[in-house]
Every structure is written in C-alpha cells, then in structure tokens.
Amino acid sequence: MQKTILLIFAFVLFLNYSFAQSQEQIPVRMAMVGLSHGHSPWIFNRKDKTDVDLVGIYEPNRELSANYTKRYGLDPKLFYTDLDKMLEETSPEAVLAFGSIFDHLEAVEKAAPRGIHVMVEKPLTYSLEQALKMENLAKKHQIHLLTNFETSWYASTEKTYQLFQDTDKFGEIRKAVFHHGHKGPKEIGVGKEFLDWLTDPIQNGGGALIDFGCYGANIMTYLMKGRRPVSVTAVTNTFKPEIYPKVDDEATIILDYGDAQAIIQASWNWPFDRKDMEVYGETGYVISEDKSRMRLKTWGQDEERIEVSPKDLGVFVDPFTYFAKVIRGEIKMEKHSLYSLSNNMIVVEILDAARKSAASKQTVFL
Structure with a gap:
C-alpha cells in the first residue's frame, strides 16, 4: 500500500514538473497594436529570443507597415488594418500597444473582453477618465495590464x-x-x-x-x-x-x-x-x-x-521577457511595482x- 502511494506521489510530481517545463517552453503569442511609437522596433531587434512569438500586427497606415516589412524582413501576412480581424484570426495571448497614448484605451477595450493581456508603452494613458475605464476592464476580465518604462530596466x-x-x-x-x-x-x-x-x-x-x-x-x-x-x-x-x-x-x-x-x-x-x-x-x-x-x-x-x-x-532589461513571465505566472508583480x-x-x-x-x-x- 505504501509503495503504491509513493508511486502515485512520484507520478504527480512528474506531471507537475512536465507541465511546468511545457509551459516554460511554449512561447507567449503576442500581437502588436500600432507601430507609430518610436520604441516599436524593440521587439524586432530580439530575434535571438524564443519566449515570444509575434503572431500579428495591427497598423492602419499601410505605408508604415510597408516600411517595417522591408526594414525587418517581416512576412506581409503578419499585418492587418482591422484590429478585430487580427485578434480573431491570430488568437494572441497578449498585445503590445505601440500606437498613440490616446489609442491605448481602444487596445484594452478590444483585448480585455477576449481575455487577452495588454502591455502599453508609457504612460498608461493621459486622462484619468480613460485610465478608470481601462482599470475596470482589466479587473472585470482578469487580465494583466502593464505599462513599460525604459527606467524600469x-x-x-x-x-x-x-x-x-x-x-x-x-x-x-x-x-x-x-x-x-x-x-x-x-x-x-x-x-x-x-x-x-x-x-x-x-x-x-x-x-x-x-x-x-x-x-x-x-x-x-x-x-x-x-x-x-x-x-x-x-x-x-x-x-x-x-x-x-x-x-x-x-x-x-x-x-x-x-x-x-x-x-x-x-x-x-x-x-x-x-x-x-x-x-x-x-x-x-x-x-x-x-x-x-x-x-x-x-x-x-x-x-x-x-x-x-x-x-x-x-x-529585467527586456520588457517582453518580463511580460511573458508575468503571463506564465513565473513573476508576481508587487502591487506598487513599476509595471x-x-x-x-x-x-x-x-x-x-x-x-x-x-x-x-x-x-x-x-
């Protein structure tokens, strides 16, 4: 009887270990919402990393999309001019908001009801009214909503x-x-x-x-x-x-x-x-x-x-790695922490x- 219990216990530990390993190895599917922010190239300059899989890019400015396609050798199929379509077809776990600060609210409004986590470029937004809407959506749909600052690194x-x-x-x-x-x-x-x-x-x-x-x-x-x-x-x-x-x-x-x-x-x-x-x-x-x-x-x-x-x-000097680890539960943010x-x-x-x-x-x- 004792031997059977030990075998079951060992099997459970193995399953937990295997699940943790598989979670760690699966890249987080991320999509971009906007490219107009000057910091948007950051994610294209980390090709040696395997923790994030970029599955889609929403950018209504076709000329800007074409410039990025050429500059970074991106697949044109990554690009969308319809945000809803991009989110539905690519099924990201998280989105990165790299458009104007005013557009951060729309990114959360579209992502949160789908259970998609969001990280925006600093600041979260400029209007307290917008911020309260974003906070309510994040809490209601239980998503992570992070803000990235260079000084956080x-x-x-x-x-x-x-x-x-x-x-x-x-x-x-x-x-x-x-x-x-x-x-x-x-x-x-x-x-x-x-x-x-x-x-x-x-x-x-x-x-x-x-x-x-x-x-x-x-x-x-x-x-x-x-x-x-x-x-x-x-x-x-x-x-x-x-x-x-x-x-x-x-x-x-x-x-x-x-x-x-x-x-x-x-x-x-x-x-x-x-x-x-x-x-x-x-x-x-x-x-x-x-x-x-x-x-x-x-x-x-x-x-x-x-x-x-x-x-x-x-x-962490790479905000995308930090975001991925938060999503995977490997990092628990302190309530007052920078992100x-x-x-x-x-x-x-x-x-x-x-x-x-x-x-x-x-x-x-x-």
Missing part, C-alpha cells in the same frame, strides 16, 4: 528603492528630484508618424509634461510604496512655439506628500539626453547619474561611487492633476 532605479529600505542608514525619503528629457522629439529626429501624435494635444494629451513627466511620477510612486501625493502643482511653458505650437515643451511638477516632496523636471529643452534622479533621506542621499552609475552619501561618511548591473539586482496597474493609475492621476494645475495656475489637491 535601470539597475539604478531598483538599487535606489532597495537602499531606502534601510531607513537606519538613509532615513525616510524627504525629497526627490527627477530630470527626464532631451533636446526635443523633432530635434533628435524621431519618425514623422511618432512626431505627429507626440505633438498633438489629443493623441498625446500634452507635450513634455506627459512624455517625460510620467517617469518621475512612476518612480516616485514606487519609492513611496504606492502612496498618492496630497497635492500636485505644475508649471508648463512652450519655449519653441515655432516647433511645438500645440503643446508644452517644458514642465515642472511638484508633488507634496505631507512628509516628503518630489520635483519632476520634464523637458524637450535639455541640451543633452537626461534620465537621472536625486533622492534625499533624513540622513543620506542616493544620486543616480544614469542606469548604472550612482553616488551615495550618509552622515559622517565620504561620498561613495558605485556601479550596479541588472543581473546583480535581478532587473503594475495600481502604480500607473496613480501616475495618470498625477499627470491629469498636473495638466489641470498648469492650466489653472493653482495647486490641485487629490
């Missing part, structure tokens, strides 16, 4: 979070300053399709405020473990109206948490590209110069320079309030 972002868990060394966070931006999308030469919607107040919801203000809001929400600020104050300018007549190209956002502040500097006017931040605690600071180089200082100690790597900290829906709902709330504050020239209380 930065080892320095995760290291900063980890260092401030040690409140005995650095104290509680009191101030953070975020610098994100570049010379401007036209100045750095983004594609026409990207520039057209990036500088449109409807399709993008704003200019630098939305494009780069979202980074600081996302990271600060992570550092504050999902806390919402008490108030948002913002000032926007358009220093280059001849280039950006419809949207802002300069934005400063102040977040007040009652016991901490964040200053988010988002710009299309930096003389060079920037993605760096400073976080100050009660007894020390952590300054991230870029994705890997950092400076640390605490009371009574000399400043220390360190360099961190994604591998050492368990940071998570709860974090990015707060990001949208901050951006929405910042736009209203800049327009009214008044502080907006959440």
Whole structure:
C-alpha cells in the first residue's frame, strides 16, 4: 500500500514538473497594436529570443507597415488594418500597444473582453477618465495590464528603492528630484508618424509634461510604496512655439506628500539626453547619474561611487521577457511595482492633476 502511494506521489510530481517545463517552453503569442511609437522596433531587434512569438500586427497606415516589412524582413501576412480581424484570426495571448497614448484605451477595450493581456508603452494613458475605464476592464476580465518604462530596466532605479529600505542608514525619503528629457522629439529626429501624435494635444494629451513627466511620477510612486501625493502643482511653458505650437515643451511638477516632496523636471529643452534622479533621506542621499552609475552619501561618511548591473539586482532589461513571465505566472508583480496597474493609475492621476494645475495656475489637491 505504501509503495503504491509513493508511486502515485512520484507520478504527480512528474506531471507537475512536465507541465511546468511545457509551459516554460511554449512561447507567449503576442500581437502588436500600432507601430507609430518610436520604441516599436524593440521587439524586432530580439530575434535571438524564443519566449515570444509575434503572431500579428495591427497598423492602419499601410505605408508604415510597408516600411517595417522591408526594414525587418517581416512576412506581409503578419499585418492587418482591422484590429478585430487580427485578434480573431491570430488568437494572441497578449498585445503590445505601440500606437498613440490616446489609442491605448481602444487596445484594452478590444483585448480585455477576449481575455487577452495588454502591455502599453508609457504612460498608461493621459486622462484619468480613460485610465478608470481601462482599470475596470482589466479587473472585470482578469487580465494583466502593464505599462513599460525604459527606467524600469535601470539597475539604478531598483538599487535606489532597495537602499531606502534601510531607513537606519538613509532615513525616510524627504525629497526627490527627477530630470527626464532631451533636446526635443523633432530635434533628435524621431519618425514623422511618432512626431505627429507626440505633438498633438489629443493623441498625446500634452507635450513634455506627459512624455517625460510620467517617469518621475512612476518612480516616485514606487519609492513611496504606492502612496498618492496630497497635492500636485505644475508649471508648463512652450519655449519653441515655432516647433511645438500645440503643446508644452517644458514642465515642472511638484508633488507634496505631507512628509516628503518630489520635483519632476520634464523637458524637450535639455541640451543633452537626461534620465537621472536625486533622492534625499533624513540622513543620506542616493544620486543616480544614469542606469548604472550612482553616488551615495550618509552622515559622517565620504561620498561613495558605485556601479550596479541588472543581473546583480535581478532587473529585467527586456520588457517582453518580463511580460511573458508575468503571463506564465513565473513573476508576481508587487502591487506598487513599476509595471503594475495600481502604480500607473496613480501616475495618470498625477499627470491629469498636473495638466489641470498648469492650466489653472493653482495647486490641485487629490
């Protein structure tokens, strides 16, 4: 009898192991919804990876589709100009939204009722009204809804979070300053399709405020473990109206948490590209110069320079691999983590309030 039980137990373990192995080996079927975002080439430059199978691409702009077909040697049969048809015929497990920010809502509206998971390019959306619709759809249909930021791949972002868990060394966070931006999308030469919607107040919801203000809001929400600020104050300018007549190209956002502040500097006017931040605690600071180089200082100690790597900290540098592992259940996102829906709902709330504050020239209380 005991031998029979042991055999059954061993067989069950074998089945579980075999199922786990088969799940790991089966690529996640993903489809793209839009190609106009300047980051859309990322997925075509990972041909050595086998965790994702690209099964379809929805792009209504036939000229843009033709350009991608030629540039990356893609099968023309991958392309669709009808989103519903693409989803029905290709049966993806997940979609990647690489169109305008305004179009993120449609991607979720089409995918969620079909049980298809969604990852959008940052930010989740620009309107709190749209975000609430997306959140309701994701929860109702029990899908994952992720937002991808380049700074989520930065080892320095995760290291900063980890260092401030040690409140005995650095104290509680009191101030953070975020610098994100570049010379401007036209100045750095983004594609026409990207520039057209990036500088449109409807399709993008704003200019630098939305494009780069979202980074600081996302990271600060992570550092504050999902806390919402008490108030948002913002000032926007358009220093280059001849280039950006419809949207802002300069934005400063102040977040007040009652016991901490964040200053988010988002710009299309930096003389060079920037993605760096400073976080100050009660007894020390952590300054991230870029994705890997950092400076640390605490009371009574000399400043220390360190360099961190994604591998050492368990940071994923490929958002598609991360998304695939979330879908397969190999990763469980923390509620306030950088990709998570709860974090990015707060990001949208901050951006929405910042736009209203800049327009009214008044502080907006959440």
